[in-house]
Amino acid sequence: MKRVVGGVALVLAQGAWACAGPSSAPPPQAAKTPPPVASAELRTPAFFEATFSDRAERSRALFLEATRVLLHPRCVNCHPAGDSPMQGDPPHVHDPPVWRGPEDRGVVGMECTSCHQQHNLELARVPGAPTWRLAPAVMAWAGQSAHRICEQLKDAARNGGRTLQRIVEHAANDDLVAWGWAPGAGRTPAPGTQALFGDIVRAWVDSGAECPAEEASR
Amino acid sequence: MTLKLQVNGVEQTLDVDPEMPLLWVLRDVLNLTGTKYGCGQALCGACTVHVDGRVVRSCVTPVRRAEGRAVTTIEGLSADASHPLQRAWIALGVPQCGFCQAGQIMTAAGFLAQTPKPTDDEIDRSMAGNVCRCGTYPRIRAAIRKAAGIADE
Numbered sequence: 001m002k003r004v005v006g007g008v009a010l011v012l013a014q015g016a017w018a019c020a021g022p023s024s025a026p027p028p029q030a031a032k033t034p035p036p037v038a039s040a041e042l043r044t045p046a047f048f049e050a051t052f053s054d055r056a057e058r059s060r061a062l063f064l065e066a067t068r069v070l071l072h073p074r075c076v077n078c079h080p081a082g083d084s085p086m087q088g089d090p091p092h093v094h095d096p097p098v099w100r101g102p103e104d105r106g107v108v109g110m111e112c113t114s115c116h117q118q119h120n121l122e123l124a125r126v127p128g129a130p131t132w133r134l135a136p137a138v139m140a141w142a143g144q145s146a147h148r149i150c151e152q153l154k155d156a157a158r159n160g161g162r163t164l165q166r167i168v169e170h171a172a173n174d175d176l177v178a179w180g181w182a183p184g185a186g187r188t189p190a191p192g193t194q195a196l197f198g199d200i201v202r203a204w205v206d207s208g209a210e211c212p213a214e215e216a217s218r
Numbered sequence: 219m220t221l222k223l224q225v226n227g228v229e230q231t232l233d234v235d236p237e238m239p240l241l242w243v244l245r246d247v248l249n250l251t252g253t254k255y256g257c258g259q260a261l262c263g264a265c266t267v268h269v270d271g272r273v274v275r276s277c278v279t280p281v282r283r284a285e286g287r288a289v290t291t292i293e294g295l296s297a298d299a300s301h302p303l304q305r306a307w308i309a310l311g312v313p314q315c316g317f318c319q320a321g322q323i324m325t326a327a328g329f330l331a332q333t334p335k336p337t338d339d340e341i342d343r344s345m346a347g348n349v350c351r352c353g354t355y356p357r358i359r360a361a362i363r364k365a366a367g368i369a370d371e
Contacts, residue, residue: 096261096347109273109329109344115260117280124259124278 042068042192045203059210062203064217066171067146069197072190074180078134079141085134086142089188104134120184127187129179136160150211164205172198223284225250226294236282240274241265243281244291252292252320256349263348266321267291273328292320295327302365303327310361314352322348326362335366 037043043065052058069075073089080086085094101107106114117128135141138158141149152158153167162170171177172194180190190197204210221232225248234243244250244267253276256264260275267276268290269283295301299308303323306312313319322345329336329344336344341362350358363370 096263096349097343098347099343107340107343108332109325110347111273114273114347115275115278117278117283121278126260126278 040189040191042196042200044196045199048203055207056210059204059207060212060216062200062207063150063210064146064212066197066200066204067149069180069190069192070141070149072180072188074183074187074190075177076141079139080134081140081142081144083137091142100134100137104136120179120182122185125184125186127179127184130175132176145214146212146216147214150209154209154211164209168198168202168205171201221281221285223281223286224288226289226291232281234281236285237280239277240267240269240279240281240284240289241276244276244289250291250293253324254317254320256318256321261347261349262318263321263325264318266324266348268324268328271328271331273325290324292324295323301327303330303361306361306364310357310364312354312357312361314350314354318348318350318352319354322350322358326358326365330362330366335368336362338363 045062048058048062048065052061070079073086073091077086077088077091083100084098085100086092087094096110098110098112099107101111106112112132112134115126116132117126118130118132119128120126121128139152139160141152144152154164156162159167178194181192181194183189219233219236221234221236223230223232225244230248232243232247234247241253241255244253245255253267254264255277256262258277260278263275265275265277266273268274268288269279270287271290274283296304299305301323303326307319307323312322325345325348329341333340333344338359341359345355345358345362360370
């Protein structure tokens with residue numbers, strides 16, 4: 001059975017009102033209700049272009065769509081809140097137990113590449129991709145709101161010193177990011193495709209790289 | 219396909235599938251059976267060896283990853299069981315059934331090479347992926363401390 005994800009516009013409106021506070025809240029109005037999308041799919045930038053005439057509102061909606069990838073287990077499992085990655089879907093703590101170590105590549109004797117190769121091992125079921133490692137602690141996404149993830153991605157001190165353009169390139173082309181859509185047997189791929197994800201991130205940047213309100217959700 | 223690698227100080231030229239697990243090369247091609255097959259999924263640590271001094275699980279490591287590199291197995295850790303860890307293992311009678319112990323020692327050797335005076339917490343974290351069904355963990359930790367020259371508590 002296909003799972004569907006609800007309307008972006010509706011949750012955006014709720015988030016915007018909550019952020020504005022009671023004194024400045026706009027009068028209720030009918031929220032746009034985009035058609036639901038299957039959990040394995042991503043909406044296209046064209047959809048957001050057609051649905052949101054306001055550039056900033058469109059940018060925020062695009063970022064929320066991107067979080068459907070960012071917060072997918074294939075991505076967030078290695079952007080953990082603590083020092084140990086998660087695995088599986090639903091996520092559970094990595095087994096055998098491992099820690100990020102001083103360079104986010106494990107501790108001596110239990111380095112990521114002690115087991116993970118540059119490609120998935122279909123028989124042993126060990127996932128792998130080039131430069132397999134944990135995201136730095138400052139890039140923790142698990143348990144974070146879309147707003148906080150957005151602010152982190154835009155902060156050069158917490159995004160690996162990347163410009164927004166480099167973030168687009170990272171999303172669209174990075175080999176480790178690509179693994180999210182080819183995770184091997186028994187793991188649900190991230191929604192859509194890496195190319196479409198890159199297009200969404202590019203459209204978010206091109207529309208001003210606006211961040212959703214703290215209360216906004218996917 | 220021909221691959222060249224060094225195993226325990228000896229140059230080897232092998233005509234094997236480059237995707238063959240290093241463990242199979244060690245055990246079935248080179249008859250170095252000290253390294254054990256446990257789970258085949260990098261979950262137990264019985265197959266642990268070193269590649270250029272780095273600890274790897276040989277059951278999931280394609281042999282091509284070791285091409286042009288130096289592989290060390292339990293047989294090559296010392297010529298006469300004189301490595302400090304081997305001496306400590308013997309002195310404290312660490313093994314019970316013994317099946318996991320080669321992997322335990324190889325992980326510990328890689329660990330001590332980079333962490334000569336470890337804390338108990340560091341020992342536990344680095345050894346966490348080496349499983350012992352006999353439960354010899356307290357003796358393993360004690361032997362690592364002994365090999366590191368850390369006084370008993």
